[in-house]
Amino acid sequence: PHTFEHDGKLFLLYSANNVSSEYYCLGMLVLTGDNILSKASWTKLDHAVFSGTDEVLSPGHCSVFTSPDGSEYWLAYHVRNRSTRRRDLYVQRFGFDADGMPVFGEPTAPGSGFFAPSGE
Numbered sequence: 316p317h318t319f320e321h322d323g324k325l326f327l328l329y330s331a332n333n334v335s336s337e338y339y340c341l342g343m344l345v346l347t348g349d350n351i352l353s354k355a356s357w358t359k360l361d362h363a364v365f366s367g368t369d370e371v372l373s374p375g376h377c378s379v380f381t382s383p384d385g386s387e388y389w390l391a392y393h394v395r396n397r398s399t400r401r402r403d404l405y406v407q408r409f410g411f412d413a414d415g416m417p418v419f420g421e422p423t424a425p426g427s428g429f430f431a432p433s434g435e
Contacts (some may be wrong), residue, residue, distance in 0.1 A: 316329040317379060319379040321338070322340075322411075323397050324345065324367075324380075326346075326417060327344040327346075328341050329343070329344070330375035331363065334371070334375065335352070337367060337372050339363050339373035339374070339395075340363040340365060340374060341363060341374060341392070342360065343364045344358065344360070346362075347383055348397070361402050364417065364419055365392070365393070365422070367422065368424070369395070369397070370396075370425055371397065371421075371422040372395040373395045374405075374422045375392060375393060377390055377392040378392075379391075381421040382433040383432060384434030384435070385434075386431050386434070387432055388408065388409055388411075390408075390409050392404075392405055392422070393405070396425050397426070406429065407422070408432070415432045416435065417426060
């Protein structure tokens with residue numbers, strides 16, 4: 316699991332399902348109470364927040380980091396490439412919706428370029 320904070324909200328991302336299945340994905344808990352150590356203070360989302368596509372299977376085992384200038388949030392994660400079946404490390408930028416919830420989008424397609432984090 317990996318925790319990160321944004322605008323006063325605390326999130327916990329975790330890998331869900333079996334890593335060798337096509338259903339491996341990321342789930343998320345949000346701290347909605349006052350006691351970080353209390354199970355009752357956490358709300359589990361009822362859906363995957365990041366899952367595979369036709370080209371990229373089983374995204375999981377993630378970390379979140381910010382760009383050097385602090386203006387962007389990035390997700391680093393492992394995927395299984397459908398054609399090679401190899402586990403690869405991917406990174407991509409993500410944002411937040413109007414309620415301050417992370418919006419991860421879909422895993423980057425194999426071979427896609429990406430821009431370096433802001434401040435690089």
